[in-house]
Amino acid sequence: MITIKSKREIELMKEAGAVVAYVLREIEQYIKPGISTLELDAIAEKMIRSKGASPSFKGYQGFPNSICTSINNMLVHGIPSAKAILHEGDIISIDCGAYLHGYHGDAAYTYAVGRIDDKHQRLLDVTKQSLYEGLKQVKAGNRIGDISHAIQSYVESFGYSLPIEYTGHGIGQEMHEDPAVPNVGMAGSLERLKAGMCIAIEPMVFEGKPHCRTLSDGWGVVSKDGSWAAHFEHSVVVLEDGYEILTKED
Numbered sequence: 001m002i003t004i005k006s007k008r009e010i011e012l013m014k015e016a017g018a019v020v021a022y023v024l025r026e027i028e029q030y031i032k033p034g035i036s037t038l039e040l041d042a043i044a045e046k047m048i049r050s051k052g053a054s055p056s057f058k059g060y061q062g063f064p065n066s067i068c069t070s071i072n073n074m075l076v077h078g079i080p081s082a083k084a085i086l087h088e089g090d091i092i093s094i095d096c097g098a099y100l101h102g103y104h105g106d107a108a109y110t111y112a113v114g115r116i117d118d119k120h121q122r123l124l125d126v127t128k129q130s131l132y133e134g135l136k137q138v139k140a141g142n143r144i145g146d147i148s149h150a151i152q153s154y155v156e157s158f159g160y161s162l163p164i165e166y167t168g169h170g171i172g173q174e175m176h177e178d179p180a181v182p183n184v185g186m187a188g189s190l191e192r193l194k195a196g197m198c199i200a201i202e203p204m205v206f207e208g209k210p211h212c213r214t215l216s217d218g219w220g221v222v223s224k225d226g227s228w229a230a231h232f233e234h235s236v237v238v239l240e241d242g243y244e245i246l247t248k249e250d
């Protein structure tokens with residue numbers, strides 16, 4: 001069921017979203033060669049709790065940690081580990097969710113570790129921009145498929161791909177609500193957007209083919225062809241004439 005949030009609910013969602021934005025901004029200074037993803041997780045959890053929020057992901061369907069940390073060829077859902085150490089030239093996607101006053105915020109960002117190849121920088125730039133291409137379609141009266149189509153056509157024009165298994169989603173009192181927000185689809189298809197709908201838009205992009213597999217830990221999703229991946233996400237509220245990002249700081 002798709003829910004329309006009240007003004008009061010949207011104010012609360014902005015508070016949860018601000019915590020996520022704070023974490024994704026502050027964590028960047030720690031993203032350096034030599035740090036483990038488990039250390040990043042501990043730092044992020046401390047930041048989330050310092051704002052009176054709790055990590056949305058911890059315990060979600062048994063996920064053991066507070067953030068997802070996905071390095072290089074990993075698309076999403078990486079479990080933080082003391083053995084996963086960042087190296088110069090890596091890229092790392094951090095997905096963060098915070099729960100505050102009964103509502104969730106959810107956003108993701110892919111960071112460069114030190115200096116990275118131009119090839120991978122382009123992947124980051126295109127994936128980030130594809131999120132904004134999708135956002136341009138967000139306003140009351142448009143359809144979810146308009147967002148999907150905008151993301152897909154932009155990403156594919158660079159020769160990259162989007163696995164269809166992973167989508168954006170509605171967000172609110174639950175982290176994952178209806179509707180699904182696919183990254184691949186036809187303009188004019190799926191649900192019509194209404195003011196007050198809150199959705200998380202999250203292009204997950206491979207440099208190579210869109211085929212992926214899940215690791216034996218049951219979480220980490222990697223490319224089958226070894227190509228690298230990037231992931232950018234914002235939670236937003238649909239307005240009559242556009243949108244407002246919820247996962248931002250005031």
Ligand code: MG
Binds near residue numbers: 106107168200233
């Ligand atoms: Mg999400």
Ligand code: MG
Binds near residue numbers: 096097106107108
């Ligand atoms: Mg997320």
